[in-house]
Amino acid sequence: MRFFGAFHAGQAETPAGRYDLSKGQNPMTRRDTLSLAALPLLHGAAQAQTPATARVVTTTHAAARLHSYISAASAAHVTAHVIEGPSGLVLVDGGWTPEAGRDIRALVESLGKPLQAVLLSHFHPDHWAGLTAARYPEVLAGATTAALMQQAGPAMAAAQPQPVNVPRIAVQAPGAVRLAGVDLVIAYVADTEAPEIMTVEIPGAATVIVQDIFYNRVHAYVSRQLDTWIEVLRGLQGRGEVTFLVGHGEPATAREIPRLIAYLEAVRPLVAAATPDRAAIVAEMVRRFPDYAAPELLALSLSHMPPG
Numbered sequence: 001m002r003f004f005g006a007f008h009a010g011q012a013e014t015p016a017g018r019y020d021l022s023k024g025q026n027p028m029t030r031r032d033t034l035s036l037a038a039l040p041l042l043h044g045a046a047q048a049q050t051p052a053t054a055r056v057v058t059t060t061h062a063a064a065r066l067h068s069y070i071s072a073a074s075a076a077h078v079t080a081h082v083i084e085g086p087s088g089l090v091l092v093d094g095g096w097t098p099e100a101g102r103d104i105r106a107l108v109e110s111l112g113k114p115l116q117a118v119l120l121s122h123f124h125p126d127h128w129a130g131l132t133a134a135r136y137p138e139v140l141a142g143a144t145t146a147a148l149m150q151q152a153g154p155a156m157a158a159a160q161p162q163p164v165n166v167p168r169i170a171v172q173a174p175g176a177v178r179l180a181g182v183d184l185v186i187a188y189v190a191d192t193e194a195p196e197i198m199t200v201e202i203p204g205a206a207t208v209i210v211q212d213i214f215y216n217r218v219h220a221y222v223s224r225q226l227d228t229w230i231e232v233l234r235g236l237q238g239r240g241e242v243t244f245l246v247g248h249g250e251p252a253t254a255r256e257i258p259r260l261i262a263y264l265e266a267v268r269p270l271v272a273a274a275t276p277d278r279a280a281i282v283a284e285m286v287r288r289f290p291d292y293a294a295p296e297l298l299a300l301s302l303s304h305m306p307p308g
């Protein structure tokens, strides 16, 4: 498969030139390739189902404005977020496709403030391949993510359908940090959708950027770490009235967590088999969660899952 590339050795590879999620439609040539000006901008609202095309959701708080770029369905609604503080901007993740990367750069430039840091939540390329189009010189990530990028970054980059640079990574320590005039709390969560995922809390906006710990009505990239993942989600449920900016789909609240736990609990016995029947699992999950986008992402994760 061309998405996460050769990180798991011995996987079957499809011919180059397509994003797996496009299901025969290369996003490069799709008509929903948008300039930022064409993106629908929604202020302060979340909606139940993500529209098929890319858009930006902006919310305004005393401490910061938060801009969430939500990719098109053809790119699994992968997100990037801009934290706009009084003195600058912080970008979290860089999108997947060159179009998303350019949209995100246009969003950053449209805000007219200096970009002070780029944070990378985890090592999966749907969150950093788009940085190539945006040409950010260096990104900050956790120590595990930095090591994974060093180990697997070039193979993942080579597996993308368009030329992609592996970003230069510097390690960001966890804890409280003030960036762009905004107080943030950075933490690292182990063994959920990826070996390590950075979370960024913005206490002044009652918001936590949790990226791929949280999929909102999008089929998940599953692993064999489902027990830990569910445990982490139960912990997030106790966070009270906060907004979660998620890695795939619309901003969410704790009210959406039971649905994601139900999804992971439904897929858990299906992937427990030593050699799971991938097509049957995807068909069953699509049947049970008919309104979820991007079943190709689930299929892709099953193709990458090592034998149990």
Ligand SMILES: [Zn+2]
Pocket: 078, 124, 126, 127, 212, 247, 248
């Ligand atoms: Zn992702």
